[in-house]
Structure formats: structure tokens, C-alpha cells
Amino acid sequence: xxxxxxxxxxxxxxxxxxxxxxxxxxxxxxxxxxxxxxxxxxxxxxxxxxxxxxxxxxxxxxxxxxxxxxxxxxxxxxxxxxxxxxxxxxxxxxxxxxxxxxxxxxxxxxxxxxxxxxxxxxxxxxxxxxxxxxxxxxxxxxxxxxxxxxxxxxxxxxxxxxxxxxxxxxxxxxxxxxxxxxxxxxxxxxxxxxxxxxxxxxxxxxxxxxxxxxxxxxxxxxxxxxxxxxxxxxxxxxxxxxxxxxxxxxxxxxxxxxxxxxxxxxxxxxxxxxxxxxxxxxxxxxxxxxxxxxxxxxxxxxxxxxxxxxxxxxxxxxxxxxxxxxxxxxxxxxxxxxxxxxxxxxxxxxxxxxxxxxxxxxxxxxxxxxxxxxxxxxxxxxxxxxxxxxxxxxxxxxxxxxxxxxxxxxxxxxxxxxxxxxxxxxxxxxxxxxxxxxxxxxxxxxxxxxxxxxxxxxxxxxxxxxxxxxxxxxxxxxxxxxxxxxxxxxxxxxxxxxxxxxxxxxxxxxxxxxxxxxxxxxxxxxxxxxxxxxxxxxxxxxxxxxxxxxxxxxxxxxxxxxxxxxxxxxxxxxx
Numbered sequence: 001x002x003x004x005x006x007x008x009x010x011x012x013x014x015x016x017x018x019x020x021x022x023x024x025x026x027x028x029x030x031x032x033x034x035x036x037x038x039x040x041x042x043x044x045x046x047x048x049x050x051x052x053x054x055x056x057x058x059x060x061x062x063x064x065x066x067x068x069x070x071x072x073x074x075x076x077x078x079x080x081x082x083x084x085x086x087x088x089x090x091x092x093x094x095x096x097x098x099x100x101x102x103x104x105x106x107x108x109x110x111x112x113x114x115x116x117x118x119x120x121x122x123x124x125x126x127x128x129x130x131x132x133x134x135x136x137x138x139x140x141x142x143x144x145x146x147x148x149x150x151x152x153x154x155x156x157x158x159x160x161x162x163x164x165x166x167x168x169x170x171x172x173x174x175x176x177x178x179x180x181x182x183x184x185x186x187x188x189x190x191x192x193x194x195x196x197x198x199x200x201x202x203x204x205x206x207x208x209x210x211x212x213x214x215x216x217x218x219x220x221x222x223x224x225x226x227x228x229x230x231x232x233x234x235x236x237x238x239x240x241x242x243x244x245x246x247x248x249x250x251x252x253x254x255x256x257x258x259x260x261x262x263x264x265x266x267x268x269x270x271x272x273x274x275x276x277x278x279x280x281x282x283x284x285x286x287x288x289x290x291x292x293x294x295x296x297x298x299x300x301x302x303x304x305x306x307x308x309x310x311x312x313x314x315x316x317x318x319x320x321x322x323x324x325x326x327x328x329x330x331x332x333x334x335x336x337x338x339x340x341x342x343x344x345x346x347x348x349x350x351x352x353x354x355x356x357x358x359x360x361x362x363x364x365x366x367x368x369x370x371x372x373x374x375x376x377x378x379x380x381x382x383x384x385x386x387x388x389x390x391x392x393x394x395x396x397x398x399x400x401x402x403x404x405x406x407x408x409x410x411x412x413x414x415x416x417x418x419x420x421x422x423x424x425x426x427x428x429x430x431x432x433x434x435x436x437x438x439x440x441x442x443x444x445x446x447x448x449x450x451x452x453x454x455x456x457x458x459x460x461x462x463x464x465x466x467x468x469x470x471x472x473x474x475x476x477x478x479x480x481x482x483x484x485x486x487x488x489x490x491x492x493x494x495x496x497x498x499x500x501x502x503x504x505x506x507x508x509x510x511x512x513x514x515x516x517x518x519x520x521x522x523x524x525x526x527x528x529x530x531x532x533x534x535x536x537x538x539x540x541x542x543x544x545x546x547x548x549x550x551x552x553x554x555x556x557x558x559x560x561x562x563x564x565x566x567x568x569x570x571x572x573x574x575x
Contacts, residue, residue, distance in 0.1 A: 166382025276308025351396025
């Protein structure tokens, strides 16, 4: 196959003495044996998406390796010196269970130290939320975690956190990226100053667990905690280092761990995907739940920022909850606790995102609390906390199975969220209810909202082009009707314009630009189209709603909403 000139230029650069012999050899092997893989490895630079930089490991500027991460760290180091002049600089680094995460974390530490930056490197793998906590706890200006979250085993990644513990957002992200792009690979300083690298672990663990318990515990009686029967799986990830200890110290002793998935393993041998959004990932946990008659199943992704939950329905069968449902349950619980404590005075808010359930706004309104809605990704919820210091953040989440309790951690946090959902379940059981019954009652009080995600995978260079074309088509030929319902408003977050299709009026949206389109129909349905920032996918988020007068009508009304979702999928040809 013919290789484009820009790709050849990039390949030739990687054959120069700037790159070590092993890297040059790997490039030559691609040239000789895999021209398609060569093209995929070099056709573009890895980009920062909603969750940082994430990609397949290997040689090339479109791959995760010592040079792409070294260049990013060098650019970040340069920016830190400009942003914090004449200050002693400190960075914290953590890593997950993925292949090469430990060596890549040490490489990042080396580059920081070579640039005169003091480094606090976790001595072993740790959950991502602990890195967010450690940045503030240790007084660092930034933090890095080496993780690819729930991506397949061949992936790794690099998330950048700022001094507030949140991921980088404008204007820092743009300035950092611009600096990285101007660098040449031969400008990376790889020679470590070992005197500036400190290894951390137990002390930060203890502080993090203490903080998690303080933020996510709400006076649940000891007997109620003991009576809650929990099954937990770490899905071969980092949560095994902290979640069992956190639950134990909080008083939850009746916890059964899926032993086959206890040991961290970057191959994730017992699952197709280590993603708690996928029902298959919790198969072993559900089997253990039936064996132990558990009340709740909790599974976390490899870097322990997302959690999947299953609870018993009214027939006693384990039922998987989606991210919107768990977000609603935990937010409602927090709001009720804050209300009962007399802490709601008009200066509080909860956070959500544009692709998550609109039920969050209904719920917040019923407690006279503001619901701020931002772009996809918890960095935008963290930014809300920073931008509105006069307000108190109660909690927030998004549909992708993440939740943040309070502001000690400025990212989605499956450690605190695991404890919080156990509090919800234990208190419900103590009063003769269940998590499932609590959810149905919330539907009666706030409206029955049901969501569904259609995720279409398009891999590689051609896949990216297909995804881009799908978004172009949706913009140039906007849908005027979906499932027999008129589209009344189209929000285009790339142009920051909301257009009313009924009268043709347009209004500006005061929110950062993003490649997202949202359609609203006259019956209250909402359909969002968004390319993933971290995976080769385009996602369509569908939300429908209606009134639920009585929990006894739940199944009948749910069937109506399910059919409406199916009709929307068919109408939009999303199968």
C-alpha cells in the first residue's frame, strides 16, 4: 500500500538517533511486515480527549510509549515553570494495573525530576481517585495517573490533574497542549534526578480512607451495616488496594470478594471487557451474589473511578442499574441527608453533564438546590467547584457510571461511591425497604426518566473519518422529526448555538465548545450524538420520560418507555 508523505516523514524521524535502538528496530519491523499498522501508528499525534491522552501501546506518535509520554511530560514541566515562577514545584504520580503502567510512571517521574520538579510516586498501583486526593493532600501543583480506565488490554493512557485535584481544563489544557506540540522529541530530558523522587503509599492511603469515610458515611447504625450482605469485585483492577479496607473501617464486615478477580492483571482474563457498564463484566459477581444471598453487587473498573451496581428487584432477582439510576439514588440520598441536617440554605449545588439524565434537574429542584450541567467528563464538574467557591458542592455524576461525593476528590471516585451506595442500601434495608424500591419511589416523586446508550465502534483511521462524517451529516441535514415527534430544539455545542426549529430563532450557549449535538422533541425526549473522547466510538444517548403515578404501574409504564426507545433507534437507523 502507498504510504502518505506526512506518515513517511514521521516514520523517518523515529529512525534517527533521538530514539533508542529498540524503538528504531520496532519501527523497521513495522515497515517490513505491517504497513497498515505502520500507518495507524504514525498518521497523527495522540490527542488529549475528555479523559486525557489514551491509546494503544507501541512505537509511533499515535501510540503510548516513552517518547509520546516523555514529550507530554516535558511540555507540562515547561508550563509548570511558567505558571508557578519562583516556586518549588511538586507533582504526584500514580498508576494502575495495566501492562507497562509502572515503568511508564517511573519514566514520567524521571522527566519531571530532570526538570527540577519534586515527585511523589506511589510505590505500587493505586486507584485514580487517590491520585486526585494526593495532589491536594501533598500540596502539589499537578498530578499524573497512568491508566486507560476500562479500555482493552492493549491500551494505556495519561491523565493530567491540576493543583485543585481536578483534571486540566481551559485555559491550562490549551496552553499545555500548545507547548507540547511545539516540542521536538530531542528536547525531552530523560536523565532523572533520583534525589527528587519520593515513594509514597501507606500514609496517603490512611488519609484517603479517612477522608472517604468522613464524606460518604451518614450515621448508619452498626447493626444495619452488619446486616447488609455485599458482593464486591475489583475486576482485576486497583480497587482491591483500598475498597475492602475502606468498607471494613466504615463498619461493613459482611463483604464477599470475587476471588477469581481479586488479583490485579492487565490482561483482565475473566472478562471480555473490564467495564462495569457492560453486564457481562459482573457475571461472576452476580453468581456469587446468588450463592451468598447478597443484597447488593458492586464492581469497579481497573482504575477504580467507575462502579457498576446490581440490586434485588421486587421479585428478589438481581437487577443491574445503569449509571443514571445510581447517580439519582446517591444524589437523592445526599440531598435528603443535607436537608435533614438543616444544611440546605440556597448556597448548595449538585453537578451533572449534558449527556446524563434530565431527572437530576427535577430532583435538585424538589430540594431547592441548583443543578449545574456541564460538558461530558468529571473535569467539568470539578471546574464548577473551582468556579463557584461561594457555593457548596454536595455531589454529582454522569451516566457513564461515575460519581463524586463532596469535593475531597475532584474526579469520579468509586471508593467513596462504593461506601455511599452501601449506606443507601443499609439504611433502606433497616427500614424494610430496598434500593430498588427507593428508586421506584423517586420515579413517582420526580417523573419516570429512562435512558439508553447506543455505542457504535469505528476503529482506526477510516473509523475516525466515518465518525466525523456522521457528525457532519447530522449538522448539515438536521433531523426535523424523530419517531413521529417534531424536533423543537437542536443544541450544537461545536458552534455554541441552540436553534428553535419551530420559529427559527437562535440563542447562544454559554458553555465551552465540544463536538456534541442534542435534539429535543415535542414529547420531551432527548437524543444526544457525541464522538467519544477516549475510545473509537460514536455514542447516541437517548432519554425518554413520562409520569409514574404509582409504583404498582412501574412495569407497564416501563414497557411503554422501552418501546419508545426502540422506535427512536429504528427511526434514526442506529442499529
